[in-house]
Amino acid sequence: MRNLIRTKDMTEINDYARMLQCLGHDLLEEAGLTWFSYNGFLRPACMPHEVPAIEREQAAAALRRSSCPFVRWDSDFGTAVDSKWWYVLRRGPYAIEQLSGNTRSKIRRGGKRLQARPASVDEISGQGYQVCQAAVARYGNQAFLPSRESFNNKLRAASNFSEQFEFYGIFSNGQLVGFSENHIQGNAVFWESIWYHPDHLGNYSSYLLTHSMLDEYLNRRGMQYASDGSRSLYHETNVQSFLVGKFAFERCPARLNLVYSPALALAMGALRPFRWSIQLAAGHWRVGFLKKLGGLLTQDAIAHEIAAGTYRKHRGG
Numbered sequence: 001m002r003n004l005i006r007t008k009d010m011t012e013i014n015d016y017a018r019m020l021q022c023l024g025h026d027l028l029e030e031a032g033l034t035w036f037s038y039n040g041f042l043r044p045a046c047m048p049h050e051v052p053a054i055e056r057e058q059a060a061a062a063l064r065r066s067s068c069p070f071v072r073w074d075s076d077f078g079t080a081v082d083s084k085w086w087y088v089l090r091r092g093p094y095a096i097e098q099l100s101g102n103t104r105s106k107i108r109r110g111g112k113r114l115q116a117r118p119a120s121v122d123e124i125s126g127q128g129y130q131v132c133q134a135a136v137a138r139y140g141n142q143a144f145l146p147s148r149e150s151f152n153n154k155l156r157a158a159s160n161f162s163e164q165f166e167f168y169g170i171f172s173n174g175q176l177v178g179f180s181e182n183h184i185q186g187n188a189v190f191w192e193s194i195w196y197h198p199d200h201l202g203n204y205s206s207y208l209l210t211h212s213m214l215d216e217y218l219n220r221r222g223m224q225y226a227s228d229g230s231r232s233l234y235h236e237t238n239v240q241s242f243l244v245g246k247f248a249f250e251r252c253p254a255r256l257n258l259v260y261s262p263a264l265a266l267a268m269g270a271l272r273p274f275r276w277s278i279q280l281a282a283g284h285w286r287v288g289f290l291k292k293l294g295g296l297l298t299q300d301a302i303a304h305e306i307a308a309g310t311y312r313k314h315r316g317g
Contacts, residue, residue, distance in 0.1 A: 016047075016183075017045035018161060018164075028065055033052065041068050047185045048077045048254060051077065088251060090227075090248065092225075099248070106204040114171065116170045116213075118168055123167075131195050134197045135198065163184065164184055167179050168213050177196070189226045189227070191226065231251070234295050
């Protein structure tokens with residue numbers, strides 16, 4: 001899916017979607033809604049609390065115009081109950097006194113050794129990629145390292161769309177030792193990617209950066225929430241466990257909606273009876289293809305359970 005929105009149409013696209021395009025995502029406009037390609041599938045170009053009501057026919061029409069195998073979108077954000085689809089987020093007000101004594105101690109010790117604050121594009125341009133390289137080297141998975149082109153797109157997005165994309169950094173004597181890439185829309189912030197240099201994790205850089213960003217976005221700016229994104233389709237991540245356990249993030253439920261292309265619909269129908277076997281194999285052998293297939297089947301099961309009405313919608317707010 002390339003360049004499906006013509007230049008003359010761009011006046012109709014909001015700045016958040018423009019920012020996503022600057023990051024390298026392809027955009028598609030269908031029935032007044034902008035969609036973007038993400039990891040090979042189609043989704044609305046907005047954060048979950050900004051997703052409008054979408055009919056399945058509208059989503060299917062957008063899918064037909066793309067080359068993606070499926071389209072995914074959220075609904076009932078914050079009002080679905082008993083849903084296995086959620087976003088990990090923190091609402092305000094926030095105060096360090098709300099945290100455990102152990103967490104408060106680590107934040108204060110980190111603050112004696114490091115400094116956390118908004119980072120300029122120049123600072124990330126000069127030192128950011130080295131932090132990414134060091135972070136990836138610690139876990140030995142080069143697949144997570146952004147390409148130089150992708151990294152430069154992030155710098156460009158932060159320069160051109162400063163109200164929708166910004167960096168927040170952590171420093172040791174002026175040297176960048178970690179940073180977060182933050183997307184902003186509708187008075188909320190999404191921490192899209194966070195990078196830590198492993199040499200400074202012992203100085204509690206993750207504690208100080210999280211604390212400082214919560215204070216910045218929830219208290220100083222009064223945003224609705226800060227989010228690390230949706231639940232993983234593979235397993236609970238260490239980052240999300242850290243945020244929930246140490247900083248009282250919550251799992252905010254939503255309804256997960258899917259529309260498949262005809263070919264993928266047939267394939268998923270054939271594979272559903274073997275979901276548990278495939279997921280067991282993916283966990284045992286950790287093969288990339290099996291892992292991705294297992295994630296697709298988990299996503300499919302969540303959406304089918306929700307569509308079957310086995311979750312409730314909270315009526316109180």
